[in-house]
Structure formats: structure tokens, C-alpha cells
Amino acid sequence: MSGAQRNLDRKIVVIGAGASGVACATKLLELGFQNVLVVEAEDRLGGRIHTIPFADNVIDLGAQWCHGERDNIVYELTRKQEEELLESTGPVYENYQCVRSNGEVVADQVASRLKTIVGDSLVTRQLELRHCSGSLGSYLTNKFYDTLRRPENSDIDAEVAREFFDNYQKFENSVEASDTLEQVSGRGYLDYWECEGDILLNWKDKGFVELLRLLMRSRELKAEHGVLKERLLLSTRVQKINWNRNDGRVELQLSNGDSCIADHVVVTVSLGVLKEQHWRMFDPPLPVEKQRAIDGLAFGTVNKIFVEFPVAFWPEDWTGFTLLWREEDLDDIRGTSRAWLEDVFGFYRVSYQPRILAGWIINTNGRHMETLPLDEVQAGCMYLFRRFLQWTIPEPKQFQTSAWYTNENFRGSYSYRSMETETLGTGARELAYPLTVVATTPEREKEPEDELWQQSRCDRPIVQFAGEASSEHYYSTVHGAVEAGWREARRLAQFYGLSGSRSGTKSQL
Numbered sequence: 001m002s003g004a005q006r007n008l009d010r011k012i013v014v015i016g017a018g019a020s021g022v023a024c025a026t027k028l029l030e031l032g033f034q035n036v037l038v039v040e041a042e043d044r045l046g047g048r049i050h051t052i053p054f055a056d057n058v059i060d061l062g063a064q065w066c067h068g069e070r071d072n073i074v075y076e077l078t079r080k081q082e083e084e085l086l087e088s089t090g091p092v093y094e095n096y097q098c099v100r101s102n103g104e105v106v107a108d109q110v111a112s113r114l115k116t117i118v119g120d121s122l123v124t125r126q127l128e129l130r131h132c133s134g135s136l137g138s139y140l141t142n143k144f145y146d147t148l149r150r151p152e153n154s155d156i157d158a159e160v161a162r163e164f165f166d167n168y169q170k171f172e173n174s175v176e177a178s179d180t181l182e183q184v185s186g187r188g189y190l191d192y193w194e195c196e197g198d199i200l201l202n203w204k205d206k207g208f209v210e211l212l213r214l215l216m217r218s219r220e221l222k223a224e225h226g227v228l229k230e231r232l233l234l235s236t237r238v239q240k241i242n243w244n245r246n247d248g249r250v251e252l253q254l255s256n257g258d259s260c261i262a263d264h265v266v267v268t269v270s271l272g273v274l275k276e277q278h279w280r281m282f283d284p285p286l287p288v289e290k291q292r293a294i295d296g297l298a299f300g301t302v303n304k305i306f307v308e309f310p311v312a313f314w315p316e317d318w319t320g321f322t323l324l325w326r327e328e329d330l331d332d333i334r335g336t337s338r339a340w341l342e343d344v345f346g347f348y349r350v351s352y353q354p355r356i357l358a359g360w361i362i363n364t365n366g367r368h369m370e371t372l373p374l375d376e377v378q379a380g381c382m383y384l385f386r387r388f389l390q391w392t393i394p395e396p397k398q399f400q401t402s403a404w405y406t407n408e409n410f411r412g413s414y415s416y417r418s419m420e421t422e423t424l425g426t427g428a429r430e431l432a433y434p435l436t437v438v439a440t441t442p443e444r445e446k447e448p449e450d451e452l453w454q455q456s457r458c459d460r461p462i463v464q465f466a467g468e469a470s471s472e473h474y475y476s477t478v479h480g481a482v483e484a485g486w487r488e489a490r491r492l493a494q495f496y497g498l499s500g501s502r503s504g505t506k507s508q509l
Contacts (some may be wrong), residue, residue: 007496011035013252013260015238016268018047019063019211019478020466022228023485024266026215029227031493037262038228039254041237041409045225047480048270048410051207055308055353056399058207061402062413063478065089070196073486074479075201077214085210089200094347097321098164099388101329106160113156114164117147129186135419136183136189140172141165154311163324170345171322173362176416180363188417189425193473205352211478232269237409241265242283243463248437250462264462266488268481271299271431271469272411282463286435293430297469298418301377301405303366305344305359305381308398312355313391320348320357323388340365340372341380355397370403377401414476415469432470432484434461434491461495464488 012033014025017040025038044050048062066086069075078085094115098106108112108508119141132139144165148156157317169181203210216226223229233254240253243265252260267274274294277284285291323345332340343365347357359381361369369377378399384392404413421427436459466484476481 007498008032009494010263010492011037011261012264012266012492013250013262014038014266014268015252016047016270016327016467017042017045017232017234018268018270018467018481019049020408020468020481020485021266022212022215022270023482024268024489025231025485026217026227027486027489028492031489031498035494036231037233037260038231039233039236039238039252039260041235041255043235045232045234046209046214047268048207048404048413048476049212050402051209052400054306055356055398057205057352058209058399059306059350059353059356059358060203060208061304061400062404064199064429067199067201067477067479068196069197069201070465071193072195072197072212072479073482075195075197077211077482081214085203085206086201087204087351088198089202090353093200095319096323096346096348097318098167099321100160100324101284101326101387103388103390106164106324110156110160111164113153114161117144117153118165118168120147123279126190129190132186134186135182136172136176136184136186137169139186140169140181144168149201159326161326163326167324167345170343170362171360174302174345174360175301177302177362177412177414178298178416178418179300183298183418183420185417185419185422188419188422191417191473192475195474195479202351208478211482215482219258228295240283241267241281241463243435244284248460264464264492266464266466268466268485270410270412270467271297271415272405273409275299276408276411277389280435289426289430290433290435292424293426293428294416294428296421296424297428297431298421299412299469301367301412302414303364303369303404304402305347305361305369305377306350306400307347307357307359307378307396308353309355309357309394310397311394313394318349320346321388322346323384335455337376337445338380338383340368341384344381344384347385362439367405369401370406374399374401416476424462428470428475432472432487433463434465434488435463436461461491464491 012028014021017038021038025036028036036097051058052061066074098111121140129139148161172181176184181430216228218224218226225232237255238252239255242251245251250262250265252262254260278294330342333341343363344359344361347359350356350358378396404410439460466488468477468481470484471480474483
């Protein structure tokens with residue numbers, strides 16, 4: 001057997017069948033590796049991509065939009081298809097009404113000016129945050145109130161402005177997945193690179209699961225799991241990763257009682273899972289630098305609430321509303337079983353779902369909501385609708401929430417850069433760096449001059465890390481997750497001196 005063929009037979013196990021795991025496994029197959037297995041704890045593919053049938057077609061409980069066009073791998077994948085898979089969501093998250101807790105709708109002119117004040121801060125952040133030593137929260141607060149004090153804004157009611165800004169901070173927390181903006185590093189915020197173009201591209205009536213189908217070539221091959229058919233092990237958790245064996249390979253202990261020996265393992269589980277389980281998952285324990293990255297990078301929870309009504313009770317041009325709580329009205333719910341409702345910050349229209357409003361909730365209250373009976377959550381949301389809106393609100397026809405924190409296979413939604421990240425001086429690079437062993441035999445056909453090759457010039461990567469949190473500049477996104485999966489597949493190809501795309505391979509499992 002030739003050296004090239006022997007390398008292609010190396011057994012590679014990918015842990016996690018989310019966007020990053022599926023991207024890694026399918027790229028490995030494209031590069032010619034034959035012996036690839038994906039192990040997934042859930043009974044489904046997708047991870048934090050979770051499209052389900054609901055109402056008139058589907059909803060996304062997790063990832064919902066393709067964020068941007070230029071330098072966005074997800075967008076580029078869709079452009080290779082004959083069918084237009086993405087379209088703009090439009091101004092839904094700009095043209096919303098601001099409604100106070102006494103039912104008063106903030107005048108469009110005032111709401112527009114308040115939206116402009118916070119919108120203008122987006123333009124200056126890239127310059128000003130470079131010199132910020134504090135949190136994103138302190139920066140935004142100072143920026144908002146400094147602008148509000150200008151003479152041209154003196155006619156804006158101070159209480160309405162405060163209520164608006166409180167709500168806006170909740171929205172920003174949903175973007176970051178933070179509990180408070182005081183947790184978010186001002187300088188670290190700039191680590192994220194926003195792709196140019198429309199940042200709210202939706203998947204029409206197909207849902208984000210369509211991306212997985214593209215990666216797996218499901219439609220082309222007329223098979224649900226496409227190229228991953230017979231390479232998937234669902235409903236199976238990896239309980240232990242023994243990565244320091246004398247033979248230089250990795251042993252995985254699985255929840256079904258089996259064990260698996262691999263030449264390489266790619267870990268794509270969420271940062272939330274690593275935070276909770278790394279100390280018992282890896283044997284021996286991870287190096288200190290890796291533990292510091294896991295501890296220092298932040299991971300939070302954002303949840304959605306989908307309410308289907310029998311009919312749309314709102315005007316045709318109405319896109320949704322945000323909830324502005326008057327301080328005296330908060331006393332009605334604080335200290336009661338409905339206190340969690342304070343962190344539901346808005347309900348919005350959903351593309352291709354004419355009778356649905358989708359709510360968003362953050363913070364500890366978002367995690368608490370996951371523990372409540374569904375009928376209690378529904379009753380709470382109906383309380384909000386009837387308190388804030390002046391229309392007659394019918395009883396909902398169907399109700400669905402996400403639950404990312406209480407699921408032990410996720411423990412949250414996505415990552416961000418916190419003040420702790422900055423204090424510990426760590427980041428995605430440290431999380432992404434592989435665990436290696438010394439390569440004692442010539443396992444490569446050639447020595448490509450490549451950055452990844454230089455990083456592992458004398459070492460063989462045996463445990464690698466992918467997932468959105470390991471993306472230096474596209475963390476918290478699906479395109480960051482896909483890019484990270486491809487990065488690790490290419491790391492192995494470059495280690496073995498493989499290049500190009502190979503086809504016609506068969507599974508050796």
C-alpha cells in the first residue's frame with residue numbers, strides 16, 4: 001500500500017454534528033480521507049442549527065440568518081446553487097414600534113431619533129473602542145447619554161429615553177449572548193469582523209438546515225445524510241478522550257459502552273460543553289493554556305419564543321414591537337412568578353410565517369424560562385401582549401420555545417469576548433491550537449510551505465478543536481463554525497502532504 005493511500009485510511013473521528021462538525025467531516029471526505037466517523041450526542045444533525053416544522057412551514061430554533069455576504073463562506077456556498085436560497089429579511093428589526101408598559105406607543109418621530117442615536121454609535125465604535133479599557137456597556141451608556149444631552153435632543157422625554165436605552169441594551173445582549181454589557185470587553189468587541197452586505201439574510205421557507213444539506217450534498221445524492229451516510233453515530237455521547245496513549249493514538253469511550261481508537265479526533269462541541277465537562281472529558285487533563293482559553297472565552301444564552309395565532313391581528317405594514325418598561329410598572333412583576341418576563345425585549349414578524357410573532361429573551365431569566373412548563377411561558381407571553389398592545393389578542397394556536405442552556409449537549413447559544421477574556425489574555429487562537437504528539441516517522445509525502453504546517457512542523461495533531469468559539473474573527477456565527485471545521489480538515493491534509501480534492505472514495509468503517 002502506498003504512503004498516500006495509507007494516510008487516506010487514517011481513522012478520523014469528528015465529535016459533534018453541528019455546522020462545524022459537518023463542515024469538517026465533509027471537507028475531509030472531499031480531500032480524500034476515507035475513514036471518517038461523526039459522533040453526535042443528539043438524535044439529530046445540526047447542533048445549534050435546528051430547523052423544525054411549525055405553522056405554515058418551518059422555524060429555526062437556533063441559527064436563523066446568514067450574516068453578511070462578502071467573505072462569508074455560507075453566503076458563497078449558496079451562490080454556487082442555481083436556486084436563490086437566501087433573501088433579505090428587510091427592515092423588520094429597524095421599523096419596529098416602541099411600546100411602553102402602559103400601552104402608549106412612542107411617537108414614530110421620537111422613536112426614530114432614539115434609534116438613530118444608538119445607530120450612530122455603530123459607526124464610531126470601530127475607532128473609539130480601540131482605546132477603550134472598559135466594557136462595551138460603559139462605552140455605550142456614556143455614548144448614548146452624551147448624545148442625548150445635546151440641545152437638539154432636549155425635547156425627548158428623559159423617562160422614555162431611559163426605557164428605550166434599557167431595552168436597547170437587552171437587544172445588544174442578544175447579539176453578544178451576554179447577561180450584561182458590562183461583561184463584554186470593549187476592545188474584545190472589535191475582534192469580531194462583520195461581513196459586508198445584508199446581515200439578515202433568511203433561508204426563505206427552507207430554514208438553516210438547508211446549509212447542512214449543501215455541505216452533505218443530500219439533494220444531489222438523494223440521501224438524507226448525503227456523503228455522511230453510514231459515517232454518522234447519533235444519540236451517542238463521547239464520555240472520555242484518552243489522548244496520551246503510548247501508541248500515539250486516541251481512545252474514545254462512548255455512552256453506548258463501546259470504545260473507539262482513532263488516529264485523529266476533531267472536537268467541535270460547544271464552548272459551553274467544554275466549560276462544564278473538559279475536566280472529566282479529557283484524560284490526562286488539558287494543558288493549562290487550553291484550560292485558560294476555555295475558562296476565559298465567554299459563552300451565553302439567547303432564547304426564542306414562537307407564537308402562532310389563528311389570524312394575524314396586526315396591520316399589514318407592522319413589523320413588531322419592543323417592550324419599554326416604565327419603572328413603576330415593573331413593580332407589578334418583580335418578586336412574582338412572572339419576573340422573568342422583564343427580559344423578553346421584543347416580538348417580531350417572521351418571514352414566510354404570516355401568523356407568527358417571534359420573541360427574544362436573554363439573561364438569567366432566559367435560562368429560567370427553559371425550566372418553566374410551556375403553558376406557563378405561554379400565559380406569561382399573553383400577559384405581555386395584552387399589557388403592551390391595544391388590539392384584541394386572540395388565544396394562540398401553537399407555541400414553541402428554544403432551550404439551549406438546560407440541554408447538556410449545548411449549555412448555551414454562542415460565544416463572546418468578555419472582560420475575563422481580556423484579563424486572562426487568551427482567545428480563539430489558544431482554543432483552536434491542537435494537542436499534538438511528536439511525529440516519529442515520516443508521515444508526509446512533501447513539506448508544503450503553509451502557516452498550519454509551520455505551526456505543527458514537528459508534531460502530529462491528534463486532538464483538534466473547531467466550532468464557532470475557535471474562530472478568531474467570526475465567532476458566534478455559522479460561517480465562523482464552518483470555516484473552523486474546514487480549517488481543521490485542511491490542517492490534517494497539510495500535515496500528510498495531501499492537496500486537492502479526491503472523489504470516488506468509500507468508507508472504511
